[in-house]
Amino acid sequence: xxxxxxxxxxxxxxxxxxxxxxxxxxxxxxxxxxxxxxxxxxxxxxxxxxxxxxxxxxxxxxxxxxxxxxxxxxxxxxxxxxxxxxxxxxxxxxxxxxxxxxxxxxxxxxxxxxxxxxxxxxxxxxxxxxxxxxxxxxxxxxxxxxxxxxxxxxxxxxxxxxxxxxxxxxxxxxxxxxxxxxxxxxxxxxxxxxxxxxxxxxxxxxxxxxxxxxxxxxxxxxxxxxxxxxxxxxxxxxxxxxxxxxxxxxxxxxxxxxxxxxxxxxxxxxxxxxxxxxxxxxxxxxxxxxxxxxxxxxxxxxxxxxxxxxxxxxxxxxxxxxxxxxxxxxxxxxxxxxxxxxxxxxxxxxxxxxxxxxxxxxxxxxxxxxxxxxxxxxxxxxxxxxxxxxxxxxxxxxxxxxxxxxxxxxxxxxxxxxxxxxxxxxxxxxxxxxxxxxxxxxxxxxxxxxxx
Numbered sequence: 001x002x003x004x005x006x007x008x009x010x011x012x013x014x015x016x017x018x019x020x021x022x023x024x025x026x027x028x029x030x031x032x033x034x035x036x037x038x039x040x041x042x043x044x045x046x047x048x049x050x051x052x053x054x055x056x057x058x059x060x061x062x063x064x065x066x067x068x069x070x071x072x073x074x075x076x077x078x079x080x081x082x083x084x085x086x087x088x089x090x091x092x093x094x095x096x097x098x099x100x101x102x103x104x105x106x107x108x109x110x111x112x113x114x115x116x117x118x119x120x121x122x123x124x125x126x127x128x129x130x131x132x133x134x135x136x137x138x139x140x141x142x143x144x145x146x147x148x149x150x151x152x153x154x155x156x157x158x159x160x161x162x163x164x165x166x167x168x169x170x171x172x173x174x175x176x177x178x179x180x181x182x183x184x185x186x187x188x189x190x191x192x193x194x195x196x197x198x199x200x201x202x203x204x205x206x207x208x209x210x211x212x213x214x215x216x217x218x219x220x221x222x223x224x225x226x227x228x229x230x231x232x233x234x235x236x237x238x239x240x241x242x243x244x245x246x247x248x249x250x251x252x253x254x255x256x257x258x259x260x261x262x263x264x265x266x267x268x269x270x271x272x273x274x275x276x277x278x279x280x281x282x283x284x285x286x287x288x289x290x291x292x293x294x295x296x297x298x299x300x301x302x303x304x305x306x307x308x309x310x311x312x313x314x315x316x317x318x319x320x321x322x323x324x325x326x327x328x329x330x331x332x333x334x335x336x337x338x339x340x341x342x343x344x345x346x347x348x349x350x351x352x353x354x355x356x357x358x359x360x361x362x363x364x365x366x367x368x369x370x371x372x373x374x375x376x377x378x379x380x381x382x383x384x385x386x387x388x389x390x391x392x393x394x395x396x397x398x399x400x401x402x403x404x405x406x407x408x409x410x411x412x413x414x415x416x417x418x419x420x421x422x423x424x425x426x427x428x429x430x431x432x433x434x435x436x437x438x439x440x441x442x443x444x445x446x447x448x449x450x451x452x
Contacts, residue, residue, distance in 0.1 A: 006036040010431060011256045012267040013248045013281070016044030017417060018408045019272030020233035022424040024074035027278060027436050029428075034266075037247040042234045044274065045385065046417075048225030051377050053337040055225040058380040060295045060346055061417065062194060062312075066154075066217025069421035074237040080223035082332040085311040088190060088219075091366050092316040096308070098148060099186055100214070110402070153208070154216035161208045166391045169197075172204035176421065181292035190214070193324040195415075196291040196386040197325055198348045203393040206414060213418070219312055224334050229417070242299070251281050253404025268431055272424065275387055275411035288411055293385035294347040295451045296359045297377040303327070303341035305369040321347045321355065343367075343374070343410025351381060387415040395419075399427040405436050 010026055012019045015037035023033045041047070048431055049056045062072070065081055087101035109357040115400075122428035167175065169191060175181050192198040194210040220229045234242050255265045257382045271278045279285040315322055329336035336342035345359055352358040356379065360371040397412040408427040413419035 006263050008032045009266060010034075010268045010270055010433070011255060011264055012270045012272050013037060014044065014272035014277070014409070014438045015039075015042035015230070015234065015242055015244065015272075016272060016274075016355055016409070016420065017046060017230050017233060018410070018424040019270070020072045020230055020237070020242070020422040021069075021419070021421050022270055022272060022408060022428050023237055024233060025425065025428040026431065027238065028074055029432055031432070031435065031437060033241060034264065035242045036248055036256065037242065037244045038247045038265075040245050042242055042244060043227050043230035043235070045382065046226040046230050048227035049378055049380070054297070054299065054340075054377055055297060055335040056297045056342075056380070057221075057226040057344065058376045059226070059385050059441055061196075061226070062222075063222070063417055064213040064217040065220050066213050067416075067418035067421075069418050069425065072416050072425070073233075073421050074444060075233045076229070078232055079229060081220040082243050083310075084219040084221075084326065084331055085309055086191075087216065087311075088187065089308055089311040089313045090189065090300055090316045091313060092185060094365075096313070096368075097312070100190065104360050109415070131292065141256075141271040149280075150211070150215035153212050156212060158209070158212070158330050161212065162205055162395065164208065166393070167204050168201050169195075169204045169207035170200035172207070173200070175404055185316050189260055189316045189318075189323070192348060193312065193314055193346070194446060195291055195389070196346075197388070198318075198323060202389045206389045206393060207397070209395075209414060214362075221328065221332055223332050234291055248281065251405070253402065254363060266323075266324055267435060268406065270322070270427055270431065273295075273407075274384070274409060276384065276406055278409065278411075282405075282407070285407065289388040289390070290384035291386040292351075292381070292383050292387055294351040294355065294379065294381040296345045296347065296355065296379050298345070298360075298371070298374040299336065299377055300341050300343070300371075300374045301339060303329075303339075304341070306330075306341055306367055308367065315362070318367065320357050322362045322366065324346045325363060342397060355379060387411045396426075398432070399423055400430040406431055423429040424447075 002401050010031045012023055012033055012035045019035055023035050045059055047058050070076060085100050090097050090099050109254055152442050173187060189202060191200055191207055191210060194214060195202045238438050247259040247261055248256050251269050255263050256269055257263050271281060275287050279287045306327050308327060312324055312326050315323050322345045325343060327341050328344045329342040345363060356376050364371045395413060399412055405429045408421040408423040411415060413423040
């Protein structure tokens with residue numbers, strides 16, 4: 001057996017955002033860490049491909065400015081979030097309509113309950129213009145009520161959401177009396193984009209949390225690409241903390257075994273890998289189902305033909321493979337060379353066989369312009385992109401398996417960047433308690449500050 005290459009108080013397996021964030025919290029409490037990553041780079045699924053001056057995210061997961069951990073996580077002070085335009089654009093019956101821009105309001109029972117009020121708006125014959133009649137949400141009164149409902153869900157306490165009955169989101173919407181036009185015209189396309197779940201099989205509690213985050217903040221992306229977030233975390237750690245290209249083959253409460261460096265001894269081990277890799281090292285861990293995600297990146301030298309601005313464009317018709325799309329260079333100009341537009345489109349579920357042709361045809365309808373001359377930059381397919389959150393879903397799955405062995409990641413919380421970071425927050429609080437390290441900044445975050 002090889003001699004250990006180094007030792008640390010805590011060995012963290014996995015250099016995604018959860019593992020890197022945990023390393024920051026432990027280091028700031030005086031606990032030495034070593035982060036081991038099997039891949040040649042840190043970041044996990046939050047990776048960005050660079051092609052001819054373009055920055056192309058592989059998964060393109062949407063963030064929200066309301067995620068508490070983006071503000072609380074050490075090492076992210078320099079993170080710049082580029083915001084989408086308020087609300088979203090919905091494509092329905094050949095037209096585009098803006099919906100979901102936040103409105104002010106007090107507490108409420110939540111959007112999945114409150115939006116049923118949208119069905120009560122009176123319908124006038126000549127008083128409703130053709131444009132209004134074809135809007136996904138119906139009349140202007142309906143849309144105003146939707147805005148008010150989203151304003152109320154924004155201030156609903158998280159604990160109240162977690163105490164609600166749990167069903168698949170699609171079933172909950174129907175049982176709560178939400179009209180079909182509201183589900184199909186707004187909630188289904190929005191939640192599909194937020195949860196990467198086009199059939200809304202996700203827990204209704206998780207769907208409520210996603211709506212809460214949407215309503216209380218703005219959708220956004222990291223400036224420079226998804227990889228910037230883990231890069232900032234890794235760069236701010238002490239030199240020599242992160243070790244890439246190191247494959248862990250076994251773990252215990254006091255050591256990890258690696259293919260390259262033998263046994264590394266420590267006081268505790270934190271698994272911060274994806275769910276499948278974690279279960280490979282600890283066979284008793286549950287592996288969830290996953291949602292497939294394919295991101296198709298195009299560019300054009302005719303940006304003036306794209307009139308959606310900095311909006312997220314959703315397909316309410318479900319008339320093709322694309323769930324949502326945006327001219328991402330309008331949101332974050334650093335992602336494309338000057339004079340070029342970068343259009344990033346997301347396909348959920350199994351992709352069609354001729355994906356580029358199918359996506360181009362769909363985008364031509366969504367954007368109302370020819371896509372024949374668009375150049376395809378990349379097609380990124382990730383079969384296990386997002387852990388599914390079907391009911392019953394425990395949003396606080398244990399992060400302490402036993403003293404000395406811990407696990408974190410988006411599969412222990414919500415399947416979001418917020419969930420990954422929050423699970424790391426919970427895990428480091430447990431580690432510090434077990435190690436006898438007292439530091440008030442590592443007390444577990446109050447439940448009401450959590451968000452999907």
